[in-house]
Amino acid sequence: MPPHDRLKAWWQEQPWTNDRGDTSIQMAIVFPFVLLATVAVVQASMWFYARQIALTAAREGLTAARVYEAGPAEGRARAASVLGRSAGDSLVGYSVAAGSDGQRVQVRVTGTAMSMLPGLPGLHVSQSASGPVERWTVFGE
Secondary structure (H helix, E strand, C coil): CCHHHHHHHHHHHCHHHCCCCHHHHHHHHHHHHHHHHHHHHHHHHHHHHHHHHHHHHHHHHHHHHHCCCCCHHHHHHHHHHHHHHHCCCCEEEEEEEEEECCCEEEEEEEEEECCCCCCCCCCEEEEEEEEECCCCCCCCC
């Protein structure tokens, strides 16, 4: 047997070259990080969805509050109605605030996005919409 074949045979017989079980160890190390990344992506998606629900409710409330001779109370009621229909478990503990300075009206929706991990609070969500109040004007003034 040539010397390089003997060296190769000797090398393959050594215990440190046996890699049986390496995959299990690698999976035990890598899998928690993969699981953590998956939960983080799902949690971020749930937070984004809750923000969209809050923004939709704030915009709907703004539309109702801007109408001629309407007020912040109508906007608050409309936003609460939208949240009652669409929030479900995605946006919990929500509240609606609306205010006006006579020229502009603002509707703010706050709440908490649902948490993926039991026992941990969800992420805070706050969205607002504002716009000018519709009013009667005379041409030229």
